[in-house]
Amino acid sequence: MAAFARVSGSVGLITLQNPPVNALSAAVRQGIVDSVQRALREPEVKCVVICGQNGIFCGGADIREFSGPMSGPPLIPMIHSIEVAAKPVVAAIEGSALGGGLEIALGCHYRIAHSKTRLGLPEVTLGLLPAAGGSQRLPRLIGVPAALDLITTGRHVTAAEALQLGMVDQVTDRNVTDVAVKFALSVVGKPLDARRISMHSCPHSPDLDELFERTMQHVRQRARGAIAPVACVQAVRAAATLPYAQGMEKERELMATLFTSGQARALQYCFFAQRAIGRWSMPSGARWDTSKPRPVHKTAVIGLGTMGRGIAVTLAQAGFPVIAVENHEKQLMAAKQAISGMLERGAKRRGVTPVLNKITYSRDIQSVANADLVIEAVFEDMALKEKVFQQLSAICKPGALLCTNTSGLNIDHLASQVRNPELVVGMHFFAPAHVMKLLEVVYGPRSSSEALATAMAVGKKIGKVSVAVGNCQGFVGNRMLEHYVEQALFLLEEGATPELVDQALEEFGFAMGVFRMSDLSGLDIGWRVRKGKGLAVPDPTTGQTARVQQGRRYSPVADLICEQGRFGQKTGQGWYQYNTPGSRVGKPDPWVHNFLKDYRARHGLVARRIDHQEVLERCLYSMINEGFRILEDGIAAGPEDIDVIYVFGYSWPRHRGGPMFYAHMVGLPKVLERLEHYHQAHPDVPSLQPCNLLRKLVANGSPPIQKWKEVMKKINSRL
Numbered sequence: 001m002a003a004f005a006r007v008s009g010s011v012g013l014i015t016l017q018n019p020p021v022n023a024l025s026a027a028v029r030q031g032i033v034d035s036v037q038r039a040l041r042e043p044e045v046k047c048v049v050i051c052g053q054n055g056i057f058c059g060g061a062d063i064r065e066f067s068g069p070m071s072g073p074p075l076i077p078m079i080h081s082i083e084v085a086a087k088p089v090v091a092a093i094e095g096s097a098l099g100g101g102l103e104i105a106l107g108c109h110y111r112i113a114h115s116k117t118r119l120g121l122p123e124v125t126l127g128l129l130p131a132a133g134g135s136q137r138l139p140r141l142i143g144v145p146a147a148l149d150l151i152t153t154g155r156h157v158t159a160a161e162a163l164q165l166g167m168v169d170q171v172t173d174r175n176v177t178d179v180a181v182k183f184a185l186s187v188v189g190k191p192l193d194a195r196r197i198s199m200h201s202c203p204h205s206p207d208l209d210e211l212f213e214r215t216m217q218h219v220r221q222r223a224r225g226a227i228a229p230v231a232c233v234q235a236v237r238a239a240a241t242l243p244y245a246q247g248m249e250k251e252r253e254l255m256a257t258l259f260t261s262g263q264a265r266a267l268q269y270c271f272f273a274q275r276a277i278g279r280w281s282m283p284s285g286a287r288w289d290t291s292k293p294r295p296v297h298k299t300a301v302i303g304l305g306t307m308g309r310g311i312a313v314t315l316a317q318a319g320f321p322v323i324a325v326e327n328h329e330k331q332l333m334a335a336k337q338a339i340s341g342m343l344e345r346g347a348k349r350r351g352v353t354p355v356l357n358k359i360t361y362s363r364d365i366q367s368v369a370n371a372d373l374v375i376e377a378v379f380e381d382m383a384l385k386e387k388v389f390q391q392l393s394a395i396c397k398p399g400a401l402l403c404t405n406t407s408g409l410n411i412d413h414l415a416s417q418v419r420n421p422e423l424v425v426g427m428h429f430f431a432p433a434h435v436m437k438l439l440e441v442v443y444g445p446r447s448s449s450e451a452l453a454t455a456m457a458v459g460k461k462i463g464k465v466s467v468a469v470g471n472c473q474g475f476v477g478n479r480m481l482e483h484y485v486e487q488a489l490f491l492l493e494e495g496a497t498p499e500l501v502d503q504a505l506e507e508f509g510f511a512m513g514v515f516r517m518s519d520l521s522g523l524d525i526g527w528r529v530r531k532g533k534g535l536a537v538p539d540p541t542t543g544q545t546a547r548v549q550q551g552r553r554y555s556p557v558a559d560l561i562c563e564q565g566r567f568g569q570k571t572g573q574g575w576y577q578y579n580t581p582g583s584r585v586g587k588p589d590p591w592v593h594n595f596l597k598d599y600r601a602r603h604g605l606v607a608r609r610i611d612h613q614e615v616l617e618r619c620l621y622s623m624i625n626e627g628f629r630i631l632e633d634g635i636a637a638g639p640e641d642i643d644v645i646y647v648f649g650y651s652w653p654r655h656r657g658g659p660m661f662y663a664h665m666v667g668l669p670k671v672l673e674r675l676e677h678y679h680q681a682h683p684d685v686p687s688l689q690p691c692n693l694l695r696k697l698v699a700n701g702s703p704p705i706q707k708w709k710e711v712m713k714k715i716n717s718r719l
């Protein structure tokens with residue numbers, strides 16, 4: 001709702017009240033409409049201030065209302081009634097003014113912001129555009145180039161930047177409502193036409209056509225198939241080229257298309273999924289709201305290879321003192337230099353002072369004795385990690401949390417090496433660790449809820465999107481990825497080329513296809529893992545590269561490529577060829593095509609035509625199938641956890657919501673039918689066999705994704 005009060009004798013104060021962010025629910029909109037009418041009606045009221053309760057102006061439209069039929073007064077006429085009011089209306093902005101919240105402020109005649117406020121039109125991140133006049137008013141107020149930037153990226157600006165852009169009239173450090181009330185009284189009786197943004201024309205920008213063309217090209221490239229950023233450019237173009245009323249009509253048309261699109265649904269799902277993962281639970285019943293994290297003051301990182309360096313930087317940047325340990329002198333010196341460089345560059349980017357003094361370097365593992373949390377980031381080798389954990393167990397103070405940065409090794413096994421296994425958790429960072437947002441926090445069967453709570457709290461403090469997952473090989477992300485990569489390799493055997501597979505996946509929206517990504521990260525990493533698992537070895541009877549391993553179909557194609565020393569970008573050759581080692585631009589490689597031809601001939605395989613649809617169905621559905629197995633095994637608490645992992649760690653296109661949301665959009669019966677079809681064609685590939693949970697969900701009428709957990713509980717309780 002919105003409360004109305006008369007203050008300072010003649011100021012009508014309208015306060016938005018809808019915790020936690022004063023979202024514009026139907027009740028709030030009704031409250032504003034009623035309050036504005038009252039303020040304009042009452043002769044004692046000479047001016048109006050709009051503010052929000054609890055330190056936040058407004059977080060925009062109530063996103064939860066988008067999934068149902070809309071009720072209550074619409075925003076556009078409400079904002080119009082504010083703008084045309086004969087009494088001055090001042091927005092007193094603090095906390096956040098986002099989306100519809102900022103659009104209300106743009107309808108006001110004046111805007112005063114607290115210095116800590118953040119403002120923005122983030123609708124594009126929800127698959128929408130600012131369609132309550134925001135796309136038409138903002139360019140008129142701050143000019144086309146700045147408005148294009150804010151509207152197509154959804155980026156939030158600080159109060160200082162907003163002032164510089166002309167979005168707000170004044171910034172204050174004092175109580176913003178008090179300042180706005182005083183200000184409102186000072187402008188009573190002044191003419192208002194010049195303050196009505198819809199009556200302005202857009203400030204002149206030279207080479208408008210060229211600007212829109214360039215922006216459109218840039219936006220399309222970055223959007224990876226998302227339609228909202230493109231619609232945002234079109235809406236701003238309407239603001240720049242059409243009278244306000246026609247621009248509003250264009251804004252409405254564009255919004256109508258976006259609003260009902262699957263992309264908007266996917267992006268809004270992501271918004272809530274990202275918040276839902278903070279409410280973790282463990283199979284023991286322990287939960288985020290009943291488990292207290294331990295205090296963490298001092299941290300330590302063991303091993304300063306690429307991952308350790310990134311982790312140390314992340315911890316230091318978040319304000320933690322870090323003891324960084326590396327026992328090889330040369331490596332320690334190199335790490336020190338690299339870390340300082342990373343901290344300096346990061347600080348420059350963020351306009352702050354580098355926190356070089358947060359990190360203390362040491363060659364002696366004993367120096368971590370006082371740390372509250374230690375992250376081991378040595379080479380991915382169980383024997384080595386075991387040794388480090390045994391040492392840590394003897395050195396660390398009682399109660400210290402012992403974390404391992406691993407992409408898939410057994411957390412429980414490491415826990416068995418220490419005195420307090422309940423204090424061991426996995427922290428799976430993604431490379432580069434100081435850049436990538438995702439953190440899988442892995443609990444083993446012996447990890448305490450306190451340990452998990454502590455790791456999750458540290459994850460939040462260092463700015464990571466942290467997802468709690470159970471312990472299994474590959475955890476969630478890599479366990480699913482294995483099936484995706486496996487299908488891609490099978491497709492090569494059956495007739496595809498790396499570029500065909502990559503093109504299908506990139507058109508779907510991945511930043512890079514599976515082969516281009518593998519060239520970037522280095523083919524040797526997977527090769528080492530496969531060798532460790534006893535794969536990537538010749539058949540002992542024939543000496544030939546084996547296409548069956550451990551009783552199932554296996555493709556040795558990647559191993560054979562590695563045997564040629566082709567490790568991707570770093571060697572200048574991989575699935576693609578590069579002009580020089582380290583170059584980023586890969587070209588299709590005739591050598592790879594010939595190699596695949598020979599390989600098929602050697603194994604009696606006949607190449608067939610493979611289309612993009614088959615690539616997508618086999619790569620994505622096999623991965624989704626594994627996602628259902630992960631849910632079945634209780635490794636991920638819900639589909640949101642899996643989807644957040646894929647969006648933040650594996651470049652899954654956000655506008656497709658994540659693999660499990662995608663399955664829900666495609667329809668579970670279709671996913672099941674296609675998996676059955678492919679499994680029939682490839683009975684020696686177990687990952688194509690539809691898993692029980694998928695079958696059961698379909699048998700239960702394919703409920704929407706929001707209901708999967710309920711159905712899973714029902715199914716489990718019946719067993």
Ligand SMILES: CC/C=C\C=C\CC(=O)SCCNC(=O)CCNC(=O)[C@H](O)C(C)(C)COP(=O)(O)OP(=O)(O)OC[C@H]1O[C@@H](n2cnc3c(N)ncnc32)[C@H](O)[C@@H]1OP(=O)(O)O
Pocket residue numbers: 020021023058059060061062063064075076096098099100101122123126128129130131132255272275276
């Ligand atoms: C004709 C067309 C008409 C109208 C079109 C309007 C377009 C819009 O306005 S779309 C909405 C645009 N607004 C946003 O995108 C802002 C979204 N919110 C945020 O960015 C943040 O929540 C925040 C406002 C910056 C506050 O951040 P923080 O303090 O970190 O809290 P959170 O954990 O993010 O949120 C707390 C709680 O509130 C829920 N919530 C936040 N914003 C909204 C919202 N706009 N609608 C509904 N609910 C919202 C959020 O989900 C959290 O609740 P959970 O239960 O934990 O999920």
